[in-house]
Amino acid sequence: MVRPLRGLTAAILTCGALIVYCIWAVFPILWVVLTSFKTNAEALTVPPQLLFRPTISNYVDVFTSVYQFSSVVENSIVIAAVGTAAIVLLALPAAYGLSRLIPWGRNAVSFGIISARTFPTIGLAIPLFIVMQNARLLDTRLAVIIANVAYSLPFGIWMMFGFIESIPIELEEAALLDGCTRVGALARVIVPQLLPGLGATAILTSIVAWREYLFPLILTTRNARTLPVVAGSFITDVGPNWGGLCAYSVLTILPIAIFCAVTGKILVKGFVAGAVKG
Amino acid sequence: MGAGAALAATRAGRQGRFRILRRRSFVGFCFVAPALITLAATFAYPLGYNLWLSLHSYNLSELYLGIHFVGLHNYSAALKDPYFWSGLRNSLFITLTSLALELSIGMSFALILYRQTRWSGTFRFLMILPLLLIPAVSAYMWRFMFQYDGVINYILRLVHVGAVNWAKTATGLISVIIVTVWGNAAFSLIIFLAGLQAIDPELWAAAKVDGAGPVGRFLHVTLPLMRPFILVVLAIRTMDLLRLFDEGYILTNGAPARTTETLSQLVYTDTFTYFDIGRGSALSVLEGFIVVAAVLFCFVTLGERRDS
Structure with a gap:
């Protein structure tokens, strides 16, 4: 020891x-x-x-007053869910292609994740703010979803890449020899093997979106605000409502606690695998 | 450890595989294309636009002046700005202090929990709890507790330290560090625990037979084997801490008088309080360079030489 x-x-x-x-x-x-x-x-x-x-x-108070708790929860859930679905759908084929079909895929993934993760979020938020303003998308869920996808997609590809690399190539070669197409091999061989990795990636990207503060702070004002941003509305010009803030915090902790109790094992495994591979 | 052999096998497999599949690069590109196009539109284009903005004079509150190309003026103005240097100092202070605390807490408790068997599951769950909260919400929770009449000062009075005014520059920065460490120390803990579990216990036994004491075993067996895990935690946390925004913005909002602003808060203030888009973009690019430099420094000093 x-x-x-x-x-x-x-x-x-x-x-x-x-x-x-x-x-x-x-x-x-x-x-x-x-x-x-x-x-x-x-x-x-x-x-x-x-x-x-x-x-x-x-x-x-939290449910009935101006805080519109239910619509805020809905925003948070929709933004996290749609963003995650988009990321998984885009990252799965990309990671597969980079792992199995492109010889320099590994270097591309490493370079991509490092450059994407090092760039400060705020440096992405400023141009996105201007773009969204010009496209009249400010204060919509779509704006926040786009920002989240931009930020988390490299991470999703990187995680998925790690999981695909750990699946033996022989399984797929057998499928190809048996007359399976590339897409068929992906759907019939890789995806079933990849389900835990897919789950871990989806869980982590939805958690990132659920926790994200800066993008919704900048890109939303009223209708598309998410849970972290609305916490600030308990501190008002006429003084802070600490009791309300605490109740609000408890209400945001509860779903996470339940979620983690259910997905705990996958979560930690995916977390570790994602962080260590690649 | 079987990792080396597995790696060699993978590499041999890769070479063979690509000899067969050499002509499949185009197909591979088709698989990658949707993600690539998305990233080009939502990531590369905004970043390029950000660079373009940083070379222009563009103020949303003075739009009648129009948008002019000003070359590197925004950068030179930023470098002459005392707020930039105080922001850099604050970010470095928060980063270095939090890193030291998070990594040492993570490592110590990973070593303890790895040994413990009976209650370690419960302990681990309780320790990981803060990591699961929304950082912005926990920052607001702490802001409530850091009030002058709040529970933290009450405890400090109980232990005869006396109440602390958390709204000053130094104490404000310390409060940000406290909240950051509280929320993120468990990240190092999880990764280090996984790292320890990947070490073959026989290595420790062998070192013990060779007469290594507990400290020697930690320094010469555990630490070298844990190096990749330490590097990952160090790199990820350095990036996150250098661009820290949520905790600083919520706890101090730069008060008093912008003296506790971090780099990201500085960019935010210039962009969304003074509406000086050009200046804000230039500052965010500078911040990007600082983060890249810091991460490269981590990899160069701690990273292993890749032979491939």
């Missing part, structure tokens, strides 16, 4: 470190959950009250 800390003290030390770190990681979330049940006036009282009369008025 790496550090053979033996004996009781060692066990207590590592356990203590783990517990301290977990408290540090989880405490802010717990605090926000707690505050979401307080009134706005109670949110910042000193000393903070642990015992109080819980209220769900903040949650009612």
Whole structure:
């Protein structure tokens, strides 16, 4: 083993470190959950009250007031889903072609991912803002979807490329010998093998879109705003609505928690595979 | 490790494969074309347009002046701008501090969790939780906690540190670092944990037989084998941290008086507050060069020589 800390003290030390770190990681979330049940006036009282009369008025607020929670959620979901579908549909054949048919494919993928990932998002957002303004697409879902696809497609190709490279070529050669066409081989041999990789890529790109802040901040004003951007509307000219903000945060955490509980294993695997290959 | 053999096999396979499929490049291009066209339209064209904008005087609040070609004027003006240098300093400070904290936290807890068996699943889940939140939302959560009457100052008073005014320049930057590390340390943890699991435990046993102590084993066995994983984390996090926007914009918004702005915030302020598109584009191109230089530096200092 790496550090053979033996004996009781060692066990207590590592356990203590783990517990301290977990408290540090989880405490802010717990605090926000707690505050979401307080009134706005109670949110910042000193000393903070642990015992109080819980209220769900903040949650009612989020759903009923100007924040239009349901339409914002719809925006976020549609933007993430359509963008992900586009990325998967474009990246699958591209990664296949680069891996199997183009000799310099590997170099192209490495170069592409590095140049795409290093360029600052804001440098893409400025020209896109002008383009969208001229095309009268500002404040539409399409504008945000286009920005997300531009930003995540190289990543999608790179991940998919890694997964295709790990599928043995012999399977496909057998299919080709048996008279399968290229597209047929892709559909019948590669895709079934690729399903976990496909899933991981789709999950990661939709998470990237779900978390994206800068593009919707710049490209939307009202109708197409997404969850991260609308969080800012709880801090208003007449003062912040902390209780509402906390309830809103909890509502954005919940779907992610459920999503990750369901897809956890694939997620971590895809994450690691994507990061390490290529 | 079987990775070397597998790699050699792949390479041999690749060569053979391409001898057979040499004439298939055109077909391959057809497969790649849709993605390539999309990227040309949504990525390459905007970037080229960005370069074009950076060479022009273009201000949305002074459109009556029109758009003029000004050569490198935007760049020289940006380099003379004290805000650029303070933004660069802030970005470097945030990047270096957060990198050091994230990587050391990630590595330490990866080593601990790798050993632990019984509860490590639960611990790992709790540690990864912050990574899963929307960064902008968690920044707003922390902004609430960083209020002068907020829970962080309350805890600091309890432990007799006293309340801190988080709205100053230094404390503002520190608050950004705290939130960034809180949210992203688990990324290093996951990758390092995967790296450790890929190491053959017999290597440690062999080193132990050879008389290496725990520190020696870590330095001479674990670290060299973990180098690709460390490089990946370092490169990805350096890029993300150098162009950090969300946390800085939400927590401090540059306050007080634009002294805590990061590079990306600087670009944002010039472009979308002062509507100076030309200047903003030039700054974003400069930022791009800085990120590329930093990543190249990571690869040159830590990367392995590729033999292919």
